[in-house]
Amino acid sequence: MSTVALAEELLLLAYDDESGKATGSTIGLDLAMAAAVLVELALAGRVVYADGMIIVRDQRPTGQAVADEVLGRLAADTPHTPASWVQRLRHGLRDRLLADLCARGVICDVDETTLGFIHLHRYPTVDPSVEAEVRARLGRALTGDEAPDERTAALAALVAAARMEPTLALPGGDVAAAHRRLEEIGDGAGFAGNVSLEVSTVRPSVALVVGTLVRAIRTAMGATSG
Template sequence: MGSVALAEELLLLAYDNESGRATGSTIGLDLGMAAAVLVDLALAGRIAYVGGTLAATNAAPTGEPIADAVLARLAADSPHSPASWLQRLRHGLRDRVLSDLCARNIICDVDETMADGFNHLHRYPTIDPSVEADVRDRLSRALIGDDQPDERTAALATLIGAVRMEPTLGLSGPDAAAAHAQLEKISDHAGFTGTVSMEESSIRPSVALVVAVLVKAIQTALGTARA
């Protein structure tokens, strides 16, 4: 697995570098990050979509603590649908990802909890902007280029489109709409939506299938499924 997990990339995009506060839909980001962990496990050849459920096919650790904790849950639990796993995993995941990024000095935790101790407020401004800069560079090239991005970047672009995170790319109005259309095009060409057969896709069929069912589950949960 890469040094930066897909869930971490989504979170970095969603948090303002200076204010350290999240932007966009809270539920959308949490569902997106839960899906991202599962996609990373699919990319690593650890899980697959079988008979309507997500199942562990290889329980060997990946070396990424958050992903490995999720993998252990899938291996130990009974099979569940993609939608069920998204709901099971999203709770508490953001705090774990924030803690991981803080421990690696990519962001920092600024505690602004009131003196009475009742109103807890934390901000997470960026310390090392290079990680997010790399993510944005990959996405920019995917959005403006004609070549289909690699499977990891294609999956990231697809998740961003699924949770409607275009505003985190600094886009609004017609530009955001155009970016969403391009994100959907990337998803289509990767074989994530059924528009292109998985045999024609450059993405491994096992990965494409996991991404496809997770995107459908996210869109159903958010009420944004394509007609």
């Protein structure tokens, strides 16, 4: 597995490098990060989508602490739908990922006290190279002619589902166009069911997991915006 998890990539995109504050939809980011952990497990061949449920296929550890904790939860519990797991996993996940990124020196925790007792935390960037690689990868996917690898395609689909396009700070600022292109990437990878999985560059087992999680995020976002 990659040393930087998909959920961490989403987190870095969402937090302003200098202010260290989150931008965009709080619920959208939390849902997308929860889904990203499950996608990570699918990429590693640990879970699949079958009979409407997320099913553990391989219980071997992946080497990523958060992913392995989630894998343990999935294995110990009865099967649940993707929508159920996204809601179950999103609580507390952000704090865990922020702490891990701080421990690795990617960001730092600035604890500021207001009114003498209220603690406000900011997470400015310390090592910009990690986020720069993520942005470069997405940038190539958005502007290139070649289909991105399955990991980048999954990231693009999650960004679109959570409506995180403004965090990309693309030249020209055309958020609507960026959203359409990100969805095109996901559709081309077979996540929307519009393309045969036989011709997709993404493994069918991964495409099924990503597709159903993207739909779960969109449904949850619609419910919370109403």
